[in-house]
Amino acid sequence: xxxxxxxxxxxxxxxxxxxxxxxxxxxxxxxxxxxxxxxxxxxxxxxxxxxxxxxxxxxxxxxxxxxxxxxxxxxxxxxxxxxxxxxxxxxxxxxxxxxxxxxxxxxxxxxxxxxxxxxxxxxxxxxxxxxxxxxxxxxxxxxxxxxxxxxxxxxxxxxxxxxxxxxxxxxxxxxxxxxxxxxxxxxxxxxxxxxxxxxxxxxxxxxxxxxxxxxxxxxxxxxxxxxxxxxxxxxxxxxxxxxxxxxxxxxxxxxxxxxxxxxxxxxxxxxxxxxxxxxxxxxxxxxxxxxxxxxxxxxxxxxxxxxxxxxxxxxxxxxxxxxxxxxxxxxxxxxxxxxxxxxxxxxxxxxxxxxxxxxxxxxxxxxxxxxxxxxxxxxxxxxxxxxxxxxxxxxxxxxxxxxxxxxxxxxxxxxxxxxxxxxxxxx
Amino acid sequence: xxxxxxxxxxxxxxxxxxxxxxxxxxxxxxxxxxxxxxxxxxxxxxxxxxxxxxxxxxxxxxxxxxxxxxxxxxxxxxxxxxxxxxxxxxxxxxxxxxxxxxxxxxxxxxxxxxxxxxxxxxxxxxxxxxxxxxxxxxxxxxxxxxxxxxxxxxxxxxxxxxxxxxxxxxxxxxxxxxxxxxxxxxxxxxxxxxxxxxxxxxxxxxxxxxxxxxxxxxxxxxxxxxxxxxxxxxxxxxxxxxxxxxxxxxxxxxxxxxxxxxxxxxxxxxxxxxxxxxxxxxxxxxxxxxxxxxxxxxxxxxxxxxxxxxxxxxxxxxxxxxxxxxxxxxxxxxxxxxxxxxxxxxxxxxxxxxxxxxxxxxxxxxxxxxxxxxxxxxxxxxxxxxxxxxxxxxxx
Numbered sequence: 001x002x003x004x005x006x007x008x009x010x011x012x013x014x015x016x017x018x019x020x021x022x023x024x025x026x027x028x029x030x031x032x033x034x035x036x037x038x039x040x041x042x043x044x045x046x047x048x049x050x051x052x053x054x055x056x057x058x059x060x061x062x063x064x065x066x067x068x069x070x071x072x073x074x075x076x077x078x079x080x081x082x083x084x085x086x087x088x089x090x091x092x093x094x095x096x097x098x099x100x101x102x103x104x105x106x107x108x109x110x111x112x113x114x115x116x117x118x119x120x121x122x123x124x125x126x127x128x129x130x131x132x133x134x135x136x137x138x139x140x141x142x143x144x145x146x147x148x149x150x151x152x153x154x155x156x157x158x159x160x161x162x163x164x165x166x167x168x169x170x171x172x173x174x175x176x177x178x179x180x181x182x183x184x185x186x187x188x189x190x191x192x193x194x195x196x197x198x199x200x201x202x203x204x205x206x207x208x209x210x211x212x213x214x215x216x217x218x219x220x221x222x223x224x225x226x227x228x229x230x231x232x233x234x235x236x237x238x239x240x241x242x243x244x245x246x247x248x249x250x251x252x253x254x255x256x257x258x259x260x261x262x263x264x265x266x267x268x269x270x271x272x273x274x275x276x277x278x279x280x281x282x283x284x285x286x287x288x289x290x291x292x293x294x295x296x297x298x299x300x301x302x303x304x305x306x307x308x309x310x311x312x313x314x315x316x317x318x319x320x321x322x323x324x325x326x327x328x329x330x331x332x333x334x335x336x337x338x339x340x341x342x343x344x345x346x347x348x349x350x351x352x353x354x355x356x357x358x359x360x361x362x363x364x365x366x367x368x369x370x371x372x373x374x375x376x377x378x379x380x381x382x383x384x385x386x387x388x389x390x391x392x393x394x395x396x397x398x399x400x401x402x403x404x405x406x407x408x409x410x411x412x413x414x415x416x417x418x419x420x421x422x423x424x425x426x427x
Numbered sequence: 428x429x430x431x432x433x434x435x436x437x438x439x440x441x442x443x444x445x446x447x448x449x450x451x452x453x454x455x456x457x458x459x460x461x462x463x464x465x466x467x468x469x470x471x472x473x474x475x476x477x478x479x480x481x482x483x484x485x486x487x488x489x490x491x492x493x494x495x496x497x498x499x500x501x502x503x504x505x506x507x508x509x510x511x512x513x514x515x516x517x518x519x520x521x522x523x524x525x526x527x528x529x530x531x532x533x534x535x536x537x538x539x540x541x542x543x544x545x546x547x548x549x550x551x552x553x554x555x556x557x558x559x560x561x562x563x564x565x566x567x568x569x570x571x572x573x574x575x576x577x578x579x580x581x582x583x584x585x586x587x588x589x590x591x592x593x594x595x596x597x598x599x600x601x602x603x604x605x606x607x608x609x610x611x612x613x614x615x616x617x618x619x620x621x622x623x624x625x626x627x628x629x630x631x632x633x634x635x636x637x638x639x640x641x642x643x644x645x646x647x648x649x650x651x652x653x654x655x656x657x658x659x660x661x662x663x664x665x666x667x668x669x670x671x672x673x674x675x676x677x678x679x680x681x682x683x684x685x686x687x688x689x690x691x692x693x694x695x696x697x698x699x700x701x702x703x704x705x706x707x708x709x710x711x712x713x714x715x716x717x718x719x720x721x722x723x724x725x726x727x728x729x730x731x732x733x734x735x736x737x738x739x740x741x742x743x744x745x746x747x748x749x750x751x752x753x754x755x756x757x758x759x760x761x762x763x764x765x766x767x768x769x770x771x772x773x774x775x776x777x778x779x780x781x782x783x784x785x786x787x788x789x790x791x792x793x794x795x796x797x798x799x800x801x802x803x804x805x806x807x808x809x810x811x812x813x814x815x816x817x818x819x820x821x822x823x
Contacts, residue, residue: 249454250455266797270793273776376567399568
C-alpha cells in the first residue's frame, strides 16, 4: 500500500488491471461484455465447433484423395479423388486434351491483362496496348488461328484518326495532327474502295496452331472471356446509353430510357433464350452465328444497360458548373464529354463498375441454360460420369471455391480503389 | 425603336449548320432513322424466315391443348389444359417463389445485417463470412448444390425420415405434411382474415390519431394481430370447428394425401433466400451505419425504451437509406427466380421454354416473357416508390 504513495501525496500510476489488457482484456471486451453477450458467445462457440468438426471430419479426416473410381470412395467422407480425376475437364472442358496448355496460357494472358489494367499507372493509352496485345494472344491460343480482315484494319485506322482529330485539336502539334489526318484518310478511302468492291476481301492469316472451334471451348477460359469481353464491349455502349439518357434531345433520351428499362426489367435468362432462338430468325436465312458468339452478344446487351445506369450515377454526381464551364470554354460536345465530363464521372464510378463486373462474372454461369460449357457447366458435366456418380457436394464446393477466389479478390480490389481514389477528398 | 434595334443586335445570326437546335434535330432524325432501318431489316428478315420455315404467327396457339405435365401447380392443371393455362401456372409459380423469397430474405438479411454490427466479435465475424461466402459465388451454383443435396442425400420415400408421430415425412420427393381436408368454411375464413386485416389497419390509424391528439398510447400492434387472427378463428369455431385432416401415407412408390413442398421449390427458395439475404444484410448494415450516433443517444435521453427508440427514431431514418437499394434486391429476387429452369421448378420461363419447343413460335413467347416480367418488375418498383415517398423526409 505504502508503495503507491509518492512524496507530496501523489499516487504512483498503476498498470491497468490484468483483465483489461492482452488476450484476456480483448475477450472481456469483445466476447463477454455482458451476460447476454457471454451466452451468445458460448452458444456460437458450441454451434460453430459442432459444424466445423463435422465438416472437417467429412472434408479432411475421412476424405478419400486417391481412389481410382467412385465405388472405392463410397462410405467414407468427401471424395476429393473425383476432383483429382476430373480437374482438367472442369477447368478446360472438351478442348483437345493434349492441347490443354493453350487454354491454360490463354487464362494466364487474360489474368495478366486484367491485373495490369488494375494498376492505376496504366490508366492511359497503355491500357489500349495491353488489351490489344492480350486479346490477340488469348484468341490466338484459343482458336489456334486468327484471320484479320483488311476492312477491320481500315476501320480501326479511320476510328483512331477520327477520334484523334476531334479530340486533340488545338492540343497536339502539327506532326501529330497530320498523322491523324493521314490515318483517317487511309481508313476512309480504303473502306470506300472496299465497299465499292475495288479492293478484294484480303485478310491476314496467323495460323501457327491447329484450329479449335468454339463448341469445344469450355471451363474457366469461357467464363473469363464471356465476362471480360462482355464488359469490354458493353462499356463503350453503356457510356453512350448513359449519355443518351442524360441528353436533352427528346428522341435520343426516349430511345435510351426505353432500351435500358426494357433490358433491366427482364431476367438475363430470357435474353439468353432470345439470343439462342430469335437471333437466327433475325438474320437473313442461311447465315449461322456461332452459339458462343450469340451468348456473348446477349451478355453484352445485358451488361450495357446495367453499366449505363452505373455511369449515369457518375454523371449525375458532377456539379453543373463543370458542364457550364466546358460550354463557356467553347468546347464541342465530343470534346466536352471526352475531356471534361467522362474523366471525372468515370473516376467516381470505378468501384461500383467493378462490383457490376463481379455480378457479370457470376451471371455468366447462366449460359449453361443454352448449352455453353462455362466453368459451372463443366463442373456439372463432371458429375454425369457413371463411374463417379453421387458426389455433387465435392464438385460444387470446389467450383464455389474457385469462383470465390475470383470474386473475393475483385471485391477487395474495389474496396481498396474506393479508398485510394478518395484520398484527395478525404479530410 | 431603340429596344427593337437592341433586340435584333443581340440576336446573333448563325448559319443553319451551326445552330445547335437544328443540329440536334438533324442528329436525332439520323439516329432514329438508323434504328428504324435496323428494325426494318430485322423484321423483314424475320418475316422472310418465318414464311420459309412455315411457322405460324399470332397468339392462336394459346387456346390449344398444351399436352405437357407440370409437376408443381397451385391451380388445377392437366396436360389437356391450354397453353394459356400452362403459362398462367408458370406465372403463379414465379410469383409464389418471389413473394416468399422477398419476405424470408428480408427477415434473414435484416438479422444478418444487425448481427454484422454486434459488439460480439464472434457473431460479427460469422455474419461477415456468411455474407462474403454467399455473395461471391454464383446463385446458380448454390441452386445446383442444394438441389443435388436434397435429391441425392435424402432417402427415398420408403426410407423417409418421419417426425411428429408419423405425420411429417422428409424424403427426396419433398416434405410431406398433413393439411385440413377441404371444407366450404375455409373460403369464409379467408374472407374473415381480410376483414380482420382491414380492421387492424383501421385500429392502427385510430390509435395513432388518438396518441397524437391526447398522448395516450394504445397497444395497436398486438391488438391488431389479435383481430386479424381472432376473426378467422371465430368463424372456424362458429362452423363447429371442422378438424378432419388429410394425412400423408406411403402408397406404392410415393406418398399420397397431405400436401408436399417439392424439392425443386425448396432448393430454389433456400438458394434465393440465402443468396439475396447476403446482399440485404449489407444494405441494412449501411443503412444503420448511416445514422448519426447522436440519434440513439437523444432517443435514450428522452426516456424512450430500446424498442421504442428503434421503432420511432432509428428505423424510420434508416429506412430512407435502405429502401431504394432494397427495391432493386426485390427486383433481383423476382428476376433470379427464373433460374428455376435449371433445376426443373416449373416457373414462367420453364413453361414458356416448353411452349417454344412445342409450337416453334419463339417471338410471341419471348414477348410474353418480357411482358410478364416487365409488369411484375414495374409493379414492384411502383409499390416501393410509393412506400419510399411515404417515408421520405418531408422538406420545406
